[in-house]
Amino acid sequence: MYSMKYLILLFVALFYVVIVVVEKNYSLQYMANYANVPSIEFPKLDKAPVWGQYPEANLFKKHAIHFWATWCPTCMADMPKLLEIIKNNSQVFFYLISIESDRRVLKKIIEQIKTPLANLCFIEGAPELANRMNTYKFPENHIFNERKEYEQKLIGSDIVSDKMINALLQ
Numbered sequence: 001m002y003s004m005k006y007l008i009l010l011f012v013a014l015f016y017v018v019i020v021v022v023e024k025n026y027s028l029q030y031m032a033n034y035a036n037v038p039s040i041e042f043p044k045l046d047k048a049p050v051w052g053q054y055p056e057a058n059l060f061k062k063h064a065i066h067f068w069a070t071w072c073p074t075c076m077a078d079m080p081k082l083l084e085i086i087k088n089n090s091q092v093f094f095y096l097i098s099i100e101s102d103r104r105v106l107k108k109i110i111e112q113i114k115t116p117l118a119n120l121c122f123i124e125g126a127p128e129l130a131n132r133m134n135t136y137k138f139p140e141n142h143i144f145n146e147r148k149e150y151e152q153k154l155i156g157s158d159i160v161s162d163k164m165i166n167a168l169l170q
Helices: 001-038 074-087 102-113 127-132 156-160 162-169
Strands: 064-066 091-099 120-124 138-146 150-155
Touching: 064 074, 074 102, 074 156, 074 162, 102 120, 138 156, 138 162, 150 156, 150 162, 156 162
Parallel strands: 064 091, 091 120
Antiparallel strands: 064 138, 138 150
8 A cells, every 4th residue: 555655656756857857958948049039130121111111210219020921820810919019109110021921911911001100111021031030930029129239039929919018118
């Protein structure tokens, strides 16, 4: 009877140790990756926007580079809420960079906006820019301050959440 209880207790303890070690290694790996993120510099944008224009120097409190794709379901589902965030945050300039796009879908998105926004431009077909910024998940945002110094990276659902709005208002 006691041997079965001790065997179960030993199994639970061993399971706990394995979980703690795996979690610690994952956390250390995540922290090591995160430590490299702030070295990202504001990219040289050498493609002309397909809609909108680049901002005048230092007129905006923040700059948000948003990577997305028309084939990405999350990107497309979040686009209406992202456009609402853009309309409500005129102190932030948004660069919506499509790594690959279907022009028909892009045209529909632009038609939803109706009025040109001074804080928004669309850039298409820029996978090399995504590579330079270590972007590998979509959608993904990189937030820069007014001096274009790197501040934060947001991935997936964080882009259209309070976390995004807080990052923009800091």
